[in-house]
Amino acid sequence: MHEVSLMEQTIEIALAQASKQGASQIHRMKMRIGDMSGVVPEALAFAFDVVTQGTIAAGAKLEIESVPVTCFCPNCQQEFHPPDIFYECPECGEPRTKMLAGGEIELTSLEVS
Numbered sequence: 422m423h424e425v426s427l428m429e430q431t432i433e434i435a436l437a438q439a440s441k442q443g444a445s446q447i448h449r450m451k452m453r454i455g456d457m458s459g460v461v462p463e464a465l466a467f468a469f470d471v472v473t474q475g476t477i478a479a480g481a482k483l484e485i486e487s488v489p490v491t492c493f494c495p496n497c498q499q500e501f502h503p504p505d506i507f508y509e510c511p512e513c514g515e516p517r518t519k520m521l522a523g524g525e526i527e528l529t530s531l532e533v534s
């Protein structure tokens with residue numbers, strides 16, 4: 422995953438939202454990053470410092486909430502958190518489980534003034 426280009430896109434969205442609100446400064450941003458999204462939070466935080474330079478988001482605080490992977494087993498009709506990148510159900514070994522969460526990359530909140 423390319424954290425810098427990802428962050429550039431995220432900042433673009435944030436700047437567009439801030440300007441829509443007539444804000445002149447972004448103070449805080451929150452993102453949700455799934456454990457299976459391939460994004461490294463530390464790399465994202467570093468990219469954030471770089472791409473916000475010279476923008477109204479410079480100096481803003483970035484909060485990253487990591488989201489654990491959650492899968493659903495159609496046999497057992499229950500959710501579980503796979504211990505690794507294998508999505509088999511720990512109860513019955515069903516491989517056709519569905520990933521419900523863990524792949525998200527979202528900008529969830531923006532604090533501006």
Ligand SMILES: [Zn+2]
Nearest residue numbers: 494497510513
């Ligand atoms: Zn199962």
